Amino acid sequence: MQTQDLPSARERILAAALALFYSEGIRATGVDKLIAESGVAKLTFYRHFPSKEALVLAFLALRHERWMAWFVDALNRHGARSPRDLRALAAVLAEWCEQEDFRGCAFINSTAEIAQSVPEALPLCRAHKAEMMAAIARWLAAGEAPRSLAAAAALAFDGAIVQAQMAADAKGREAVVRTLRKLLGALS
Numbered sequence: 001m002q003t004q005d006l007p008s009a010r011e012r013i014l015a016a017a018l019a020l021f022y023s024e025g026i027r028a029t030g031v032d033k034l035i036a037e038s039g040v041a042k043l044t045f046y047r048h049f050p051s052k053e054a055l056v057l058a059f060l061a062l063r064h065e066r067w068m069a070w071f072v073d074a075l076n077r078h079g080a081r082s083p084r085d086l087r088a089l090a091a092v093l094a095e096w097c098e099q100e101d102f103r104g105c106a107f108i109n110s111t112a113e114i115a116q117s118v119p120e121a122l123p124l125c126r127a128h129k130a131e132m133m134a135a136i137a138r139w140l141a142a143g144e145a146p147r148s149l150a151a152a153a154a155l156a157f158d159g160a161i162v163q164a165q166m167a168a169d170a171k172g173r174e175a176v177v178r179t180l181r182k183l184l185g186a187l188s
Helices: 009-024 031-038 042-048 052-079 088-097 106-114 121-141 147-166 170-187
Strands: none
Touching: 009 031, 009 042, 009 052, 009 106, 031 042, 031 052, 052 088, 052 106, 052 121, 088 147, 088 170, 106 121, 106 147, 121 147, 147 170
């Protein structure tokens, strides 16, 4: 591997933040653990991120970019069989729940965990949810669907994410997906 192929220190720090903040929580993940996981010196860490809060904001921005790309792709894949059928969102949730590292929505989790201590994170979390709803609206009918239908579907999806995260096991998550499918079928 050539030197230019190696991830930069900033990329390694962000990769560590993506994994640790999502799996263990933001408050539970200290700077020392991020430094150890990313393999950078403390000075290098602070050169790229002058505070943990700065890293949290960068984490949320990168998580948003990656998750939205996955979400739109998954919605298009699952909705290909029956376009504009809201039940495709249940299939998207099922796919997400099957991922080994599923721990719910990083933005819902972050809002609950740090909105008071890192108020700059809240606008990023709100923007994420607004973009998710807009993606649903675009998918529903290329912008023709009533915004209220997309908002209802997004609300149901978010509620199902929380329920899936709290489920005790795969069977519990499957039950959440079935319930979401029924609810979305009634909305369609």
